[in-house]
Amino acid sequence: xxxxTYLAPVSERGKKVLDLIKVDGHAASQLMxxxxxxxQVSLVSHQALRDPKSAQELLFLLNDEKAENVVDKLGDRSxxxxxxxxxxxxxxVLCLVNPDRVQSIMDLDPELFSTxxxxxxxxxxxWLVSFLEEDDEVFSKLLQKIxxxxxxxxxxxxxxxxxxxxxxxxxxxxxxxxxxADFMVKLDRGELKPDDLDVSDEESLDILTRIYVTNxxxxxxxxxxxxxxxxxxxxxxxxxxxxxxxxxxxMSAVTEEAEEMFIPLEE
Numbered sequence: 001x002x003x004x005t006y007l008a009p010v011s012e013r014g015k016k017v018l019d020l021i022k023v024d025g026h027a028a029s030q031l032m033x034x035x036x037x038x039x040q041v042s043l044v045s046h047q048a049l050r051d052p053k054s055a056q057e058l059l060f061l062l063n064d065e066k067a068e069n070v071v072d073k074l075g076d077r078s079x080x081x082x083x084x085x086x087x088x089x090x091x092x093v094l095c096l097v098n099p100d101r102v103q104s105i106m107d108l109d110p111e112l113f114s115t116x117x118x119x120x121x122x123x124x125x126x127w128l129v130s131f132l133e134e135d136d137e138v139f140s141k142l143l144q145k146i147x148x149x150x151x152x153x154x155x156x157x158x159x160x161x162x163x164x165x166x167x168x169x170x171x172x173x174x175x176x177x178x179x180x181a182d183f184m185v186k187l188d189r190g191e192l193k194p195d196d197l198d199v200s201d202e203e204s205l206d207i208l209t210r211i212y213v214t215n216x217x218x219x220x221x222x223x224x225x226x227x228x229x230x231x232x233x234x235x236x237x238x239x240x241x242x243x244x245x246x247x248x249x250x251m252s253a254v255t256e257e258a259e260e261m262f263i264p265l266e267e
Contacts, residue, residue, distance in 0.1 A: 007045055008038040017043065021057060029061040040066075041073045048078040052085030056093055064096070071096040080108040083130075091130045095138060099145040104247065106146065107240045118233040119240075124154040132210060140214040148222060149229075149236040155208060156226045156233075160198040179227060187227075190220045197223070 014035055020028035032040065040062070047055040055078070059067045071079065071093060083091045083105065097105070106112055112123040128151060131142045143151065179187075186192045194212050199205040212219040225232065 007042040008036075010043050010046060011035075011039060014039050014043045017058065017061070018047070018054070021054075021061065025061070032058065032061040033063075033066065037069060037073070040070050044070055045074060045078045048074075048081045052081040056082050056085070059093060059096065068096050072098065076101065076105050076108060080105050084109065086130075090133045094130060094142075095134060099138075099141040102142055103146045104243070106150070107244050112150070113237045113240045117237055119150060119153040119236040121154050121157060121233070124150050128154055128207060132207065136214050139210065140218075143211065143215060143218060147236060147239065148218070148225060149232050149239075151211075152222055152225045152229070153233045153236055155199070155204055155222075158200045158204045159223075159226055160200060187220060187224055190217065192220050192223055194219075 013031060017028050017032050017035070020031060032043075035043070040058075044055050044058050047058055059070060059082075062070065079093070079097060079101070082093055086092070094102075106127060109123065109127075112120055112127065114120050114123075131139050134142065183192070183196060186196060194205060194209040197205065197208065199208065208219070208222075211222065229235075
């Protein structure tokens with residue numbers, strides 16, 4: 001969605017919300033609720049450009065239903081600015097966003113789809129951790145609505161490829177880049193579980209376990225993609241670029257703006 005070039009003007013009452021929010025949150029909330037929907041959208045959009053964190057505060061002045069109505073009419077760029085302004089892994093507005101829109105918002109992230117033409121696993125990891133803050137139902141919906149290759153790129157390098165008991169066999173498996181036969185049988189039958197994985201760190205295993213608990217079929221498809229595809233990071237970035245080009249054309253100016261305002265998520 002890109003309605004940001006058709007914004008309603010902000011009235012004096014709308015501007016007063018920005019002043020009140022600093023001194024009287026209750027009064028700001030009451031006034032914000034009385035503004036027409038078009039002006040609420042315009043106010044949040046303008047603020048997303050100037051001060052994205054403040055734009056999120058404006059949304060939180062409204063009840064969930066009204067905030068969702070505003071978010072539905074915000075452009076993807078405004079939502080991207082708000083999401084990327086967060087200084088932690090929790091993206092507060094995520095629960096207000098239609099999951100169908102999340103991929104197009106993520107496509108605007110120059111940290112995720114780098115100028116090197118690949119998907120950055122660390123940036124993908126930060127997005128996924130922000131999804132973890134949501135309940136199982138929302139988490140599952142988000143997973144199903146984004147490119148599974150983005151998720152695969154997060155963990156592909158974290159899955160170790162040697163389960164053998166002998167060093168000689170381990171070397172052989174490393175050379176052939178193969179997994180044990182029983183592992184592949186479980187994967188092909190859709191019977192693989194997180195405990196069957198040898199993952200480089202516990203936190204990644206915890207996330208993969210959450211994926212398994214919320215959607216077992218997705219988990220098996222994800223692992224299959226990670227161990228059978230070699231160019232996930234490149235293909236995912238190329239496909240994201242194609243989607244952006246189809247939707248909004250040349251995004252070089254937006255990318256430069258995003259790089260300037262980006263605040264890294266905390267490790």
